[in-house]
Amino acid sequence: MILVTGGTGLVGSHLLYLLLNTHESLRAIKRVSSDLSATKSVFKSYNAIALFDKIEWITADILDVPSLAEAFADITNVYHCAAHISFSNSDYQQLLKINVEGTANVVNLCIAKGVKKLCHVSTVAALGTSLDGSPIIEDTHWNPEAENMGYAISKFGAEMEVWRGSQEGLAVVIVQPSVIIGEGHWQGASGSIFSMVKNGIPKYPKGATGFVDVKDVVKAMYLLMKSEVTNESFLLSGTNLTYQEIISEISKAIGAKPTKKAVKNWQLWIVALLQKMMYVFTGKKPSLNKESIGSLQNISTYDGSKITKVIPFQYTTIAQTIKRVAVAFTAK
Numbered sequence: 001m002i003l004v005t006g007g008t009g010l011v012g013s014h015l016l017y018l019l020l021n022t023h024e025s026l027r028a029i030k031r032v033s034s035d036l037s038a039t040k041s042v043f044k045s046y047n048a049i050a051l052f053d054k055i056e057w058i059t060a061d062i063l064d065v066p067s068l069a070e071a072f073a074d075i076t077n078v079y080h081c082a083a084h085i086s087f088s089n090s091d092y093q094q095l096l097k098i099n100v101e102g103t104a105n106v107v108n109l110c111i112a113k114g115v116k117k118l119c120h121v122s123t124v125a126a127l128g129t130s131l132d133g134s135p136i137i138e139d140t141h142w143n144p145e146a147e148n149m150g151y152a153i154s155k156f157g158a159e160m161e162v163w164r165g166s167q168e169g170l171a172v173v174i175v176q177p178s179v180i181i182g183e184g185h186w187q188g189a190s191g192s193i194f195s196m197v198k199n200g201i202p203k204y205p206k207g208a209t210g211f212v213d214v215k216d217v218v219k220a221m222y223l224l225m226k227s228e229v230t231n232e233s234f235l236l237s238g239t240n241l242t243y244q245e246i247i248s249e250i251s252k253a254i255g256a257k258p259t260k261k262a263v264k265n266w267q268l269w270i271v272a273l274l275q276k277m278m279y280v281f282t283g284k285k286p287s288l289n290k291e292s293i294g295s296l297q298n299i300s301t302y303d304g305s306k307i308t309k310v311i312p313f314q315y316t317t318i319a320q321t322i323k324r325v326a327v328a329f330t331a332k
Contacts, residue, residue: 001074002026005062005106006081007055008034010185011121011177013042015079015218020051022222027056029071029082042184045328062102065109072113077225080106081121083158085151092150099154100161107165117171117230119221120162124178124210124235124302125152135240135303138176138233159233171230175221178237178302181321182214183328190214194329197250203261204244210237210302211246213321223311237304238315249318253326 006012007028043052060067084098128140251258
C-alpha cells in the first residue's frame with residue numbers, strides 16, 4: 001500500500017488522482033483541521049469524484065509520531081508531499097519544525113517500517129544559485145553563506161534528512177520543482193496567480209524563473225517510483241519565463257487586461273513597509289520582505305532535462321498548461 005503525506009496540497013491532490021487512476025491502493029494523511037474541498041476540486045477537474053471517495057484518509061500529523069506510526073501500517077511506498085510554505089520571516093521556526101523535523105519523522109518511520117522507497121517533494125529553492133549566469137541544475141551547490149529565505153533553508157534541511165535516510169539503507173528519490181502551475185487550488189499555490197491576473201496586476205516584477213505543469217510533476221514522481229532509479233534528485237522545470245511573459249500568457253488565456261509596466265525596486269520596498277505597518281493592526285502577515293523582493297527581481301533559469309535522460313519523460317509546453325488551467329479557472 002502507498003502512503004501520501006500532504007494529500008490536501010496542490011501536488012498531493014493531483015498525485016492522489018494519478019495513483020487512484022492507475023489502480024494503486026493508497027492511504028492519505030490529513031490533519032484534524034484539514035480542508036478537503038480543494039482536493040475534491042482537483043478530482044472534479046478530472047471528472048473523477050467517484051475516485052475521490054475511494055481515498056482512505058487517516059487523521060495524522062507528521063509532527064505527531066504516534067499518529068504517524070499508525071498511518072504507516074502495511075505501507076510499502078511513501079510519497080512525502082507535506083510541507084509548510086511561507087515567505088514570512090516570522091514563520092522561520094515553524095518552517096524548520098514542519099519541514100525538517102516532520103521530514104525526519106517520515107524518514108525514520110520509513111526505515112523502521114521497512115518501506116521500500118520514498119519520494120520526497122522538495123523545491124528549486126533548496127538549490128544554490130548560478131555564479132556565472134548558467135542555468136541551475138541538480139548539482140548547483142547550496143551556499144549557506146548566502147541570504148537564503150527561511151523556506152529555502154527549511155527545504156534544504158529536509159533534503160538532508162532524506163539523504164541521511166538513504167545512507168541508512170532507505171531507497172529515495174527527490175524531485176525539486178520550480179513554480180508549479182496547476183488547477184484546483186485557486187486560493188493558494190499557483191492558482192493565486194490566475195486570480196491576481198484576473199483582478200488586474202498594475203505592474204509586473206522584472207525577474208524570471210522556471211515553471212512546470214503539476215501533471216508533469218506527479219507523472220515524474222510516479223515514474224521514478226516505478227523505476228529502478230534510487231538515491232537521485234531531479235530538478236523539474238519545463239520552461240523559463242520572465243514574470244511579464246507568464247502574466248501576459250495567463251492574461252490572454254483568461255481574457256484579462258495585460259500588464260505593460262514593470263514595478264521598480266523602491267516601489268516594492270514601499271509596499272513591504274506598508275504591509276509591515278498594517279500587520280500591527282490587521283494581523284495579516286506581510287507577503288513582501290527583503291528575500292521575496294529579491295526573488296521577484298532576480299533572473300533565475302533552470303535546466304530540468306536530467307529526468308528526460310533517465311526515464312521516458314517529456315514536459316508539457318507552457319502554452320498547453322496555461323490553456324488547460326485557464327479553462328478550469330474560468331469554469332470554477
